[in-house]
Amino acid sequence: MRNLLRWETALVFLLIVVALTGQVSTDGSFLSGGNLFYLGLDIGEIALIALPLTLVIVAGEIDLSVASVLGLSSALIGWLWNAGWSLELILPTVIVVGAICGAFNGFLVTKLGLPSLAVTIGTLALYRGLALVVLGDTAVADFPASYTAFGTTPVPGTNIPYPIVLAAILAVLFGVALHASSFGRSVYAIGANEEGARFSGIRVKRVKLILFVLAGAVAAIAGIVYTFRFSSARADNGLGLELAVVAAVLLGGVSIFGGKGSLFGVLAGVLLLGGLRNLLILQDTSTEVLTIVTGLLLLVSVLAPSITRRVGTLRKATP
Amino acid sequence: MDRPPVVALDEVSKSFGAVRALSGVSLRLLPGEAHALLGENGAGKSTLIKTLAGVHRPDSGRVEVDGSERRFSTPADALAAGIAIIYQEPTLFGDLSVAENVFMGRQPLGFGRRIDEAAMHARTSELFSRLGVRLDPARPARGLSIADQQLVEIAKALSFDARVIVMDEPTAALSAHEVQRLFGVVQALRAQDAAVLFVSHRLDEVFSLCQRATVLRDGEFVWSGPLTDETPDSLVRRMVGRELSQLFPKEDTAAGDVLLSVQRLTREGVFTDVSFDVRAGEIVALSGLVGAGRSEVARAVFGIDRPDGGSVHVRGRKLKYGSPTAAMAAGIGFVPEDRRQQGLVMDASIERNTALASLGRLSTFGLLRRSSERALAQDWAVKLRLKFAKLSDPVGVLSGGNQQKVVLAKWLARKPSVLIVDEPTRGIDVGTKAEVHRLLSELAGQGVAVLMISSELPEVLGMADRVLVMHEGRLVEELSRAEATEERVAMAAAGQAVTR
Ligand SMILES: Nc1ncnc2c1ncn2[C@@H]1O[C@H](COP(=O)(O)OP(=O)(O)OP(=O)(O)O)[C@@H](O)[C@H]1O
Numbered sequence: 005m006r007n008l009l010r011w012e013t014a015l016v017f018l019l020i021v022v023a024l025t026g027q028v029s030t031d032g033s034f035l036s037g038g039n040l041f042y043l044g045l046d047i048g049e050i051a052l053i054a055l056p057l058t059l060v061i062v063a064g065e066i067d068l069s070v071a072s073v074l075g076l077s078s079a080l081i082g083w084l085w086n087a088g089w090s091l092e093l094i095l096p097t098v099i100v101v102g103a104i105c106g107a108f109n110g111f112l113v114t115k116l117g118l119p120s121l122a123v124t125i126g127t128l129a130l131y132r133g134l135a136l137v138v139l140g141d142t143a144v145a146d147f148p149a150s151y152t153a154f155g156t157t158p159v160p161g162t163n164i165p166y167p168i169v170l171a172a173i174l175a176v177l178f179g180v181a182l183h184a185s186s187f188g189r190s191v192y193a194i195g196a197n198e199e200g201a202r203f204s205g206i207r208v209k210r211v212k213l214i215l216f217v218l219a220g221a222v223a224a225i226a227g228i229v230y231t232f233r234f235s236s237a238r239a240d241n242g243l244g245l246e247l248a249v250v251a252a253v254l255l256g257g258v259s260i261f262g263g264k265g266s267l268f269g270v271l272a273g274v275l276l277l278g279g280l281r282n283l284l285i286l287q288d289t290s291t292e293v294l295t296i297v298t299g300l301l302l303l304v305s306v307l308a309p310s311i312t313r314r315v316g317t318l319r320k321a322t323p
Numbered sequence: 324m325d326r327p328p329v330v331a332l333d334e335v336s337k338s339f340g341a342v343r344a345l346s347g348v349s350l351r352l353l354p355g356e357a358h359a360l361l362g363e364n365g366a367g368k369s370t371l372i373k374t375l376a377g378v379h380r381p382d383s384g385r386v387e388v389d390g391s392e393r394r395f396s397t398p399a400d401a402l403a404a405g406i407a408i409i410y411q412e413p414t415l416f417g418d419l420s421v422a423e424n425v426f427m428g429r430q431p432l433g434f435g436r437r438i439d440e441a442a443m444h445a446r447t448s449e450l451f452s453r454l455g456v457r458l459d460p461a462r463p464a465r466g467l468s469i470a471d472q473q474l475v476e477i478a479k480a481l482s483f484d485a486r487v488i489v490m491d492e493p494t495a496a497l498s499a500h501e502v503q504r505l506f507g508v509v510q511a512l513r514a515q516d517a518a519v520l521f522v523s524h525r526l527d528e529v530f531s532l533c534q535r536a537t538v539l540r541d542g543e544f545v546w547s548g549p550l551t552d553e554t555p556d557s558l559v560r561r562m563v564g565r566e567l568s569q570l571f572p573k574e575d576t577a578a579g580d581v582l583l584s585v586q587r588l589t590r591e592g593v594f595t596d597v598s599f600d601v602r603a604g605e606i607v608a609l610s611g612l613v614g615a616g617r618s619e620v621a622r623a624v625f626g627i628d629r630p631d632g633g634s635v636h637v638r639g640r641k642l643k644y645g646s647p648t649a650a651m652a653a654g655i656g657f658v659p660e661d662r663r664q665q666g667l668v669m670d671a672s673i674e675r676n677t678a679l680a681s682l683g684r685l686s687t688f689g690l691l692r693r694s695s696e697r698a699l700a701q702d703w704a705v706k707l708r709l710k711f712a713k714l715s716d717p718v719g720v721l722s723g724g725n726q727q728k729v730v731l732a733k734w735l736a737r738k739p740s741v742l743i744v745d746e747p748t749r750g751i752d753v754g755t756k757a758e759v760h761r762l763l764s765e766l767a768g769q770g771v772a773v774l775m776i777s778s779e780l781p782e783v784l785g786m787a788d789r790v791l792v793m794h795e796g797r798l799v800e801e802l803s804r805a806e807a808t809e810e811r812v813a814m815a816a817a818g819q820a821v822t823r
């Protein structure tokens with residue numbers, strides 16, 4: 005626990021450093037209201053998906069199919085819209101489909117006992133493939149302005165984009181679920197010692213299934229946000245986004261081996277990752293470099309705990 | 324006795340933060356002796372051993388081997404100096420075979436530097452036969468009972484041909500039969516002039532194996548000397564610092580309704596046709612050798628494993644197969660044998676572990692009441708005389724016996740009406756053991772049905788209203804309290820019961 009707190013303090017410190025260097029190197033435009041709005045928009049989907057994914061990873065599992073669920077839900081929106089459905093009907097449908105995608109992952113993991121890494125690599129391809137079947141490589145863009153404004157205008161009187169408001173509300177819900185509820189305790193126990201959790205009467209499979217369903221549903225919500233933000237439903241929306249989300253979660257101090265981490269850390273991780281990416285975009289960095297930076301951050305966050313441990317034992321060993 | 328010690332620890336101190344685990348402790352281990360290291364839970368025995376092994380560095384003091392000072396920085400260094408150690412908690416690699424665990428890191432190599440599996444298995448079998456263990460060297464370590472895990476660790480330590488063998492509670496889960504075999508091996512080692520340091524809370528074992536002993540109390544050295552003039556009572560007095568009654572026999576209660584009824588329960592290849600009842604107010608002991616299937620029956624009753632046939636009824640209602648949640652809802656509590664894997668979440672705090680089986684009761688609309696959680700943990704920590712620094716400390720830093728108390732607290736806190744305990748006092752010291760026995764007796768007095776698995780015969784004879792004996796997966800004998808004697812239980816466990 006103490007290690008975790010130290011890591012979170014370090015994250016906040018890093019955030020301040022990034023903010024200040026950003027501010028200086030961009031002559032003050034980094035922290036300007038306008039840029040903060042775009043930064044918020046940019047991290048909206050990552051922040052959303054990171055919430056349930058945190059719980060999944062704390063429980064010792066992983067879901068790599070989330071970005072594909074995002075793409076599938078975007079494609080579905082376009083297809084159903086073309087088919088003449090109303091958006092009031094489309095949106096709940098899409099969320100249910102996302103939940104079903106998650107449930108399918110959860111079923112394969114809990115009922116068939118397959119490793120979630122393999123399962124969700126499979127469904128990563130499967131769901132993206134389905135998205136392409138649904139919509140092909142066309143784009144649907146003629147959504148009503150009342151919906152797309154959601155992604156292009158801030159909450160009146162502020163610089164806060166609507167997706168961030170949504171993410172904040174969900175963050176509170178997920179935070180309470182993970183840190184203050186008996187469900188959250190079960191999640192930690194499963195991640196730290198699955199056998200021990202079973203011996204304590206925790207319904208391990210059910211908890212895991214719920215987590216996968218949540219991940220699917222929230223990924224679908226992120227798909228809705230994404231679609232209206234760019235006013236474009238496409239099958240390849242959010243391609244590769246799982247990398248950024250997993251990086252943010254691990255950067256936030258969640259152990260890839262399960263059992264450890266906090267939602268607060270993950271939110272800091274999302275901000276840090278988003279801030280860095282935004283800063284690089286402001287400086288006209290190419291997308292390849294962005295991907296490289298994300299990958300490096302992922303590596304750093306996986307390596308950091310073992311490095312700090314190594315340093316810790318070294319310090320102990322030399323009196 | 325004038326021979327120089329092989330190992331000498333001199334004024335060793337070790338603190339963990341504010342906890343002083345050892346302060347100025349000395350120990351001399353002579354060649355050819357079996358030396359007992361005694362003390363209450365948390366007295367510092369395991370810490371002393373880990374200091375000798377190079378797992379911990381002493382804050383001050385010296386470790387000497389053959390008269391010259393040594394500073395081990397890893398267990399491998401200690402091994403190289405001829406010191407083999409069996410730690411309190413078995414740490415086998417589950418995915419590796421038993422033989423690979425025994426020969427970890429020094430597997431015999433054959434042609435082309437490939438691991439010579441046949442040689443490895445043969446040498447493992449040879450070690451097992453010295454110990455009288457029947458285990459397949461090729462099977463994976465995962466799923467071994469805690470006693471078998473301990474036997475594998477013992478075989479591993481023996482395989483080093485070390486001059487000093489340190490055993491931290493090796494017998495805690497073993498029944499009399501395996502203990503006798505182990506002692507035979509230790510005598511043979513002594514004859515070859517090896518020194519053995521032995522930790523156990525079972526004083527009868529200490530007297531039958533050891534010549535000298537060292538006693539610690541709260542991290543301080545209390546006494547060291549020959550056992551010839553000592554009695555169990557005098558040793559307990561040294562450990563506790565006051566008089567203590569050693570055994571707490573169960574009080575008689577009138578047995579009530581049948582609460583737990585097990586009918587023809589069968590798991591193929593594990594146990595067959597096991598039937599018994601446990602009534603309210605009764606303590607029923609399930610006795611037998613290691614591997615007789617006792618723990619497996621308990622696991623199946625609690626729903627961890629799915630039986631192939633038979634049924635379990637609680638208060639006359641049939642229990643759903645394979646669901647611990649259903650078993651708990653019916654009022655069953657289960658203290659498992661392996662605290663590291665099954666009983667506790669080692670990284671989680673003491674209070675979280677205590678609360679883990681009571682989450683429902685501690686929350687309102689799914690939200691956990693932290694204050695109730697803390698109060699629960701605090702309450703049981705006092706009741707079981709837990710030795711700890713903070714309730715928010717990870718349970719993994721507690722001493723072995725104190726970890727066991729947390730497992731007990733976790734289940735007693737649920738107030739079960741049927742309590743299954745598998746080696747409930749494994750690693751628990753004499754004083755607290757009497758306390759646990761008093762608690763179990765009190766629970767029975769309140770109408771709880773207790774099913775107790777224990778490898779310790781005095782515990783079985785002192786606590787049980789009835790003793791059921793298993794042999795190779797079958798119930799072979801049922802003895803009333805009056806009929807149950809050491810001989811009869813041991814005979815039945817060895818498969819020589821007068822058939823029922
Ligand atoms: N890694 C650690 N961090 C903090 N405290 C520790 C650590 N290891 C041991 N302690 C503390 O040191 C004290 C001595 O523990 P130790 O394990 O040596 O007891 P023990 O005599 O082996 O007891 P038992 O009979 O229960 O096994 C205990 O209070 C324990 O909580």
Ligand SMILES: [Mg+2]
Nearest residue numbers: 369411722723
């Ligand atoms: Mg110990």
